[in-house]
Amino acid sequence: MSAVAGTVEQMFNHPLRLLASFLPLLLGLLLVFLINMPVSFTGGLLPAPALALACVYFWVLVRPDLMPPAAVLLIGLAEDLLSGGPPGLWAAGFLAAYWLTDRERDSFAGLTGVGALVGFAAVVLSAALAAYGLETVVYLRLAPVAPLLLHGVSTVVFYPLVAIPMGWLLRNVVGPMRGGE
Amino acid sequence: MAGLGWRWTRGRGAKNFALYLCVASAVTIAFLGKAEPPLFDYARSTLSDAAAPALSQIRAPLIAVERWAGNVTTMFSLFSENERLRQENTQLRQWQHVALSLQNKMHRYEVLLNAVPDATSQAVTARVIGEASRPFIKTMILNAGTAQQVKKGQAVVDDRGLLGRVYVVGANTSWVILLSDLNSRVPVLIEPAHRRAILMGDNTPAPKLELDVSDGPVKPGDRVVSTGDGGLLPPDLQIGTVMQDGSELRVALSARPESADFVQIKAFILPPPPSATEPAPAVTASAPEIPLVPQATIAEGISQRPAPPAMPLQSRSPDEPQFDGQNEELDR
Numbered sequence: 465m466s467a468v469a470g471t472v473e474q475m476f477n478h479p480l481r482l483l484a485s486f487l488p489l490l491l492g493l494l495l496v497f498l499i500n501m502p503v504s505f506t507g508g509l510l511p512a513p514a515l516a517l518a519c520v521y522f523w524v525l526v527r528p529d530l531m532p533p534a535a536v537l538l539i540g541l542a543e544d545l546l547s548g549g550p551p552g553l554w555a556a557g558f559l560a561a562y563w564l565t566d567r568e569r570d571s572f573a574g575l576t577g578v579g580a581l582v583g584f585a586a587v588v589l590s591a592a593l594a595a596y597g598l599e600t601v602v603y604l605r606l607a608p609v610a611p612l613l614l615h616g617v618s619t620v621v622f623y624p625l626v627a628i629p630m631g632w633l634l635r636n637v638v639g640p641m642r643g644g645e
Numbered sequence: 646m647a648g649l650g651w652r653w654t655r656g657r658g659a660k661n662f663a664l665y666l667c668v669a670s671a672v673t674i675a676f677l678g679k680a681e682p683p684l685f686d687y688a689r690s691t692l693s694d695a696a697a698p699a700l701s702q703i704r705a706p707l708i709a710v711e712r713w714a715g716n717v718t719t720m721f722s723l724f725s726e727n728e729r730l731r732q733e734n735t736q737l738r739q740w741q742h743v744a745l746s747l748q749n750k751m752h753r754y755e756v757l758l759n760a761v762p763d764a765t766s767q768a769v770t771a772r773v774i775g776e777a778s779r780p781f782i783k784t785m786i787l788n789a790g791t792a793q794q795v796k797k798g799q800a801v802v803d804d805r806g807l808l809g810r811v812y813v814v815g816a817n818t819s820w821v822i823l824l825s826d827l828n829s830r831v832p833v834l835i836e837p838a839h840r841r842a843i844l845m846g847d848n849t850p851a852p853k854l855e856l857d858v859s860d861g862p863v864k865p866g867d868r869v870v871s872t873g874d875g876g877l878l879p880p881d882l883q884i885g886t887v888m889q890d891g892s893e894l895r896v897a898l899s900a901r902p903e904s905a906d907f908v909q910i911k912a913f914i915l916p917p918p919p920s921a922t923e924p925a926p927a928v929t930a931s932a933p934e935i936p937l938v939p940q941a942t943i944a945e946g947i948s949q950r951p952a953p954p955a956m957p958l959q960s961r962s963p964d965e966p967q968f969d970g971q972n973e974e975l976d977r
Contacts, residue, residue: 500775500786501700501707511778532660533667540671545692547777548784548813548820551685552675559668566660592780599781602675607827611848612780 484641487633488523488530492516492539495626500546510618511611514588516543517619518626520558521587524565525572526634536562550603553595560594561587584623588616690815693775693786697818700774701788708906768909769793774818776902783823783848785809785902789910790817798877800911806883806899807831807871808908819910823902824884825852832875833884833896835861836868844869844884844896851888851895865889869896879913 495515516539523531540555547554564587565572575583592612599607678685693700719726754760771793775786789795791814801808801821809829813820822829829846833854838861846852856863867887873880885898 497696497699498703500777501704511780533664537667537670541674545685545689546696546775547779547782548689548786548822549777549779549782550675551678551688552671552673553781555671556668556675559664559671563664566664595781598672598675602679607781608848615780 480641484638485530487638487641488519488527489535489538491630491633492519492523492531492535493542495519496539496542496546510621511615513619513622514543514554514591514615515619515622515626516540517558517561517588517591518584518623519630520561521565521584521623522627522630524562525569527638528566528569530638531562533559533562550599552602553599554591556598557591557595561591564590580627581620581623585616585620588619592616686813689820690790690813690818693818693820694790694815697774697786697788700786701772704774767912769795769912770907770909771795771819772907773905778903780848781827783826783846783902784812785821785823785905787811787819787821787908787910788817790815790819792817793910794912795819795910796912800871800878800882800913801908802882802911803900803902803905803908805901806885807878808900808902808905810878811910821908824898824900825850825902831878831884832872833869834872834880835863835887836870838863838867841872841874842869849895851890851897854887854894854896856894863887863894873913876913879911882911 493516495518499512499515520531520536520539524536536558537555540558541551543549543554543558544551572580572583572587592615596607596609596612599605769789771787771789773785774788777784785808787795787801795811795814797811797814799811801811807824809821809823809826810831811819812822824831824844824846825848826846827848829844829852831844833842833844834840835842835854835856840859840861840863841857842863843855844852845855854863854869865886865888869884869887871878871880871882871884883899885896885900888895888897
């Protein structure tokens, strides 16, 4: 009980630190929300990217303590519900991405430039395979692969648009709010 | 320094346990989603109802940016686009004359035959506030729900044709499953062969056509419209045109979900079939045996029309009851 009381006390004493802890989750949910707007900036050329997956990848890579599996599950479920798709599919896909990123974090963290995109593409592929496999098992049908691949390509192409602002937030907002951890 | 919020997940063992628990939850939810769709439909409609005001507010600036980007692109093809539109306008004017003369002719025939007028479907105009084009789903969210009398299964059209059907309804929002979605199956009619088929979405922009077993040539360019079969959709809604894709027939859809801004949700309710105990509505010799409009509408329409000329019912056998067209009972 004393540990819980201590945590609650810390929450009130350091509200900014608490906010910083939940910022990656909130950003992930915000991206899910934004990507479901009826707007296409590619003129319908590419499907909407899974920006929330890019957010999950980024935070698991740089601050895994701020993006635990429960947060990934919540973001995935929000993606499933708000996109109108079958529930649980992208939640499982995002968790597969989490597992791969967490397992190979040292390898992914050393990648730069095009290498970073290739690393992220591998993570997107793992998420897509998990979601596709679960869809096949649950609904007993083979969904077309081409739209899934295009969705993956779109997600990889848009990754820098997520990673760059997230890096800025990490350096200028999350870091200072958490007392320079 | 220890952090707040997610501290319990920091240990490797605890993290793995949390991961396994979350994966198990996601898989369970996926199976539950198949077994109990209403549960998640309710969650989805509640979520969209809660998010609707924010979706509507954020949408405006994003649309402005999208239009600006679109304008920059189209500036380079303005001249050729203008020429194409001029030609199309000339052709459409010719078609307008043909359509008007056919409409007049049809009206005269209807008066001559004392035909029952077509059902007029009521419509609610709604704005598209969300859209998802994903590998496993193609859907959109509208800002009209049960408060605007929207019901599950109703047809959604834009200015070009049928977009899809409503599949989840919240208080102030509704979700539309698009014709191109993997789960979409819609009965259609192919004109002019008058051939029936099922339009099967497969997440590609042009859904597949599954033809019925009857005869009738179907070729690329034929019109595809909705049928009233099963009371699912209003009949004769424009859907698209037939196109050949290898050995398969597909449909180039007329409606464009990606550019849909305002759409119409069409209410179409078939009257209940006449029960064995209730007397059938009054019929005339020229009325169809199964009316497609509410019985009250038929009775009203008949009462306002001049009595039809007496016609011999030659197609019936002498054993069957005969009618004089005046408030007789058809069958019990």
